[in-house]
Amino acid sequence: MTGNTPAERILIGLGIEDPEDIDLEAIAWSEGALVEYRPLLGCDARIIGSTRKAVIAVNSRSSPERRRFSIGHELGHWHHHRGRILLCSKEDVENPRTDALDPERRADEFASDLILPGYLLHPRLKKIKRITLAVVRELGHEFAASLTATIFKIVQSDHFPLVVACYGKQRRRWFTRAAMVPGWWYPVEQLNRATFAADMLFNGGAEQNWPRKMGADAWFNFRNCDRFEIQEQSFLLPGEEVLSILTIPEDGLG
Ligand SMILES: [Zn+2]
Numbered sequence: 001m002t003g004n005t006p007a008e009r010i011l012i013g014l015g016i017e018d019p020e021d022i023d024l025e026a027i028a029w030s031e032g033a034l035v036e037y038r039p040l041l042g043c044d045a046r047i048i049g050s051t052r053k054a055v056i057a058v059n060s061r062s063s064p065e066r067r068r069f070s071i072g073h074e075l076g077h078w079h080h081h082r083g084r085i086l087l088c089s090k091e092d093v094e095n096p097r098t099d100a101l102d103p104e105r106r107a108d109e110f111a112s113d114l115i116l117p118g119y120l121l122h123p124r125l126k127k128i129k130r131i132t133l134a135v136v137r138e139l140g141h142e143f144a145a146s147l148t149a150t151i152f153k154i155v156q157s158d159h160f161p162l163v164v165a166c167y168g169k170q171r172r173r174w175f176t177r178a179a180m181v182p183g184w185w186y187p188v189e190q191l192n193r194a195t196f197a198a199d200m201l202f203n204g205g206a207e208q209n210w211p212r213k214m215g216a217d218a219w220f221n222f223r224n225c226d227r228f229e230i231q232e233q234s235f236l237l238p239g240e241e242v243l244s245i246l247t248i249p250e251d252g253l254g
Contacts, residue, residue, distance in 0.1 A: 006079055007072075007113035019120055019143045024071040027114070028056060033078055035071055045070035046087045047077055054078055065146040069094050069111050076110025077103070096152055096166075097174045115145050116153040125159045131245060132211055133233050147235065151245060152176060161248040165219075167191045168241050169201060182254045184222040187246070192218040197234040201242040208233055211247060219246055228252045 004012060014030065016022055025035045032053050037060040040046070044066070045058045056074040058067050073093045077086050081103055088104070098105040121143070128135055131154060133147075140150035148166075155162050158179045165175035165187040175187050191198045195218050199205030211231035219230060231247040 004119065005109075005113045007076070007110045008117045008119055011114065011117050012119070016117075017120075022115065022117075022143070024068055024075075024114070028071060028075055031075060031078060033075065037067070043087045043089050044093045045074050047074040049078065049082070051083055063146075065140075065144060065149070066094070068115060068144055069146065069149060072111025072114040073104075073107045075114065076107030079110055080106050094146070094149060096148075096176055112149060112153050112156075116143050116150065118157065121153060122157060122159070125154065125157055128159075130211070131160050131162060131247065133207070133235055133245065134209075136245070148237065148243060151243070161250070161253055163187060163219075163246040163248060164243065165246065166237070166241055166243045167197060167201065168239075173241060180253060181248050182252075185220055185248055185252065186222070187219055188221055191242070194218045195234070195244070196232055197242045197244045200234055200236055201240065207235055211245070216252070219244075 010027060011022065028035050033056050035056045035058060037058050039061055040057060040059040044062060045056065047054050047056045049055065056071060058070050062070065070093050073088060092104040094108060095104065124139065136147055136151050140147050143150065151164050155164050155176045155178050161178055161181050163175060163177045163181060163185055166173045171190050172187060177185060191201065195214065196208055196212060200207065211233040213229050214232045215226055216228035216230045217226040228249055230249065232244055234242050234244040236242050
């Protein structure tokens, strides 16, 4: 395994060997930060602190998974951007769209490593043959993480040939791709109406219980991509968005 990230080193230092034991309030406390829950207007979380002590306020109206991610995100700011006051809007927290150098992305990565640490996730992924929504839900439940955070981390782990893309009714919002998948597997700008994702988003179609085969040209448009068949499984997100898990066939990996 490659070196552990700062967030993973904190967990290892606390002797955490089970996702169940990732108590974010206790971890925050061990880092000098007190977590408070209260209704917040216009932001999901914020951190105010000196160089040694901080108070993290988390929006009590958010879902439990969201609150967890927000604490992790603020601890990321505490680790990387100490001494600054940062108000993190809904768009700042858990947003794969932000640029890799953006402080919000760094805070998100820290949260992801704290909630879904590689050293606990990778041994589980090694036992899994293929990624289905059921698998993502089960892992998300075990790590108390949202489906989006869980699938994002699975893609980043590069154990499976996945492209994950999120679409609104107008256009693609973001996508992420496993490092093993070549760059020409670049999802199209607008959702193709032939996809299960479009059926769910536009027609109220039901979620598929299992990944379904689909011509790759419904999702991609590189030359000769119609030679390939991919597998798609999609689920709806709040706010009229759909997230699709696309498995690239082995002969498409170059
Ligand atoms: Zn932030």
